[in-house]
Amino acid sequence: MAKSMKNPPAYGVSSVDHALQLAVILQVEGPLTVSEAARRLGVARSSAHRLLSTLVYRDFAVQNEDRSYRVGPVLEIAAKAQSNVAAIRSAALGPLRALVDTLDETASLSIRVGRTVRFIASVECAQSLRVGNREGMVFPAHQVSGGLVMLAALPDDELTALYATTPGDGTAEHPDLAELRTELRGVRRSGVALNLERSERGVVAIGRGVTDAHGETVAAVSVAMPSVRYSPDRVQGIVAALTRAAEAISTAIARPDGRSPTAEGPDAAR
Missing domain, CATH: 1.10.10.10 (Winged helix-like DNA-binding domain superfamily/Winged helix DNA-binding domain)
Structure with missing residues (x-):
């Protein structure tokens, strides 16, 4: 790939x-x-x-x-999509901060737009050596942990349609679909995706999906760290913290007021 x-x-x-x-x-x-x-x-x-x-x-x-x-007109997007993205971002900020407090690593929220992933929120940790703010950055979906989680939520026919054509101008990458399907099966089984320096040299990230009130995966929360601080021994603790954050964001998205549990008190998401 x-x-x-x-x-x-x-x-x-x-x-x-x-x-x-x-x-x-x-x-x-x-x-x-x-x-x-x-x-x-x-x-x-x-x-x-x-x-x-x-x-x-x-x-x-x-x-x-x-x-x-x-x-302005150069960047204008549909009002509904803009509203949905803003609501998801608002719901995620509290859980992202709690996640950073727990792990002392940078946490981010991303959404999928076609074959790409856009980071719509990011909270940096306080360590001197850290992964920087990812907000606004765009990556191929198959190369980042959050993108893999969101691709894994797609039915196989939708995944096939998404990568049905190969870009002819070289502006976008086209993954090996058989290899990608194999990887996504593992992501579906575990519920998380691991990015070992695939998208950025020296950066390791782990991601988990965020669902809406209908159970649809609408975003992904991820934790990124310098590769020198990554160890397989940390994965269990990171996944547990990611799971709490993803559940808190999903719950907030489903709430009428859109507020995350962490907005109700400093220990609510702990």
């Missing part, structure tokens, strides 16, 4: 990274004020205003009458 590595650049341009983060927030969460943007990015209001103004200029954002900003 073909593999590609996604590694951070050797250099970074913070203003570009901040603008991209804002574009992702607008797309998956909805309207944002200058003050909220400044708080989320940890920058001054003036810097946040310049970033949002640039997004407006390039049609990535539009300013509302109340001076807040919403997604």
